[in-house]
Amino acid sequence: MPEFDLDSFKKTWQEQPVQQKYDNNEILQMLNRKSRNYVKYIFWISVVEFLFFTSLGLFYIIQGKESNSFINILEKLGVRRTPEIEHSFDNIYLALKILSLSITAYFVYKFYQNHKQIKIEENLKKFISKIIQFKKTVNMFILLNIGLLITFTSIFTVFVFYVLNTQNIAITNSALTGFLIGIILSTALSVLLIWVYYRLLYGIIMKRLDKNLKQLKDIDSQEN
Numbered sequence: 001m002p003e004f005d006l007d008s009f010k011k012t013w014q015e016q017p018v019q020q021k022y023d024n025n026e027i028l029q030m031l032n033r034k035s036r037n038y039v040k041y042i043f044w045i046s047v048v049e050f051l052f053f054t055s056l057g058l059f060y061i062i063q064g065k066e067s068n069s070f071i072n073i074l075e076k077l078g079v080r081r082t083p084e085i086e087h088s089f090d091n092i093y094l095a096l097k098i099l100s101l102s103i104t105a106y107f108v109y110k111f112y113q114n115h116k117q118i119k120i121e122e123n124l125k126k127f128i129s130k131i132i133q134f135k136k137t138v139n140m141f142i143l144l145n146i147g148l149l150i151t152f153t154s155i156f157t158v159f160v161f162y163v164l165n166t167q168n169i170a171i172t173n174s175a176l177t178g179f180l181i182g183i184i185l186s187t188a189l190s191v192l193l194i195w196v197y198y199r200l201l202y203g204i205i206m207k208r209l210d211k212n213l214k215q216l217k218d219i220d221s222q223e224n
């Protein structure tokens with residue numbers, strides 16, 4: 001029986017060709033499929049958001065809860081409740097709500113379009129560019145939602161000062177300071193909550209999509 005040579009065995013074992021479990025084509029197919037699923041998840045989340053906020057907005061408009069809450073704040077500042085003020089507020093609120101839902105509906109459509117345009121058999125460079133474009137769309141959606149909140153708050157603040165001026169109401173410096181600080185703090189908190197909400201909900205999916213994108217770019221660099 002020949003003597004066993006460990007060094008010779010190790011050398012022979014190391015020289016054996018290692019076969020890849022998957023080739024680049026198969027990996028590309030898997031990454032493509034996963035990416036399509038992530039885009040689909042964001043599309044369905046945006047649909048649920050749109051339906052939820054549409055239902056909520058209609059409920060508040062029908063019940064008049066937003067109007068009552070806002071007028072109660074004005075009354076604390078000494079404003080007299082009048083049909084004109086209520087009517088003006090309702091019109092502003094309705095216009096802003098329609099604007100908000102229109103923007104959300106537009107992005108729902110864009111997410112749907114992105115999902116449909118991404119094809120498994122598509123060439124790699126084109127697929128990567130579509131994933132990058134989708135990421136930009138998601139980021140724009142988040143920033144626009146934050147921008148809308150700041151815009152709405154600014155418009156309602158201007159409306160408050162307009163009503164105070166119309167009714168010739170002079171408020172003390174301390175009351176004015178308290179009101180402005182309250183507006184700034186509530187707006188900052190709302191922006192923070194929206195940011196955290198989107199970073200948690202969309203961020204998890206976007207991180208996975210980023211990982212896929214990095215792998216796709218690696219495959220692309222290997223092929224070039």
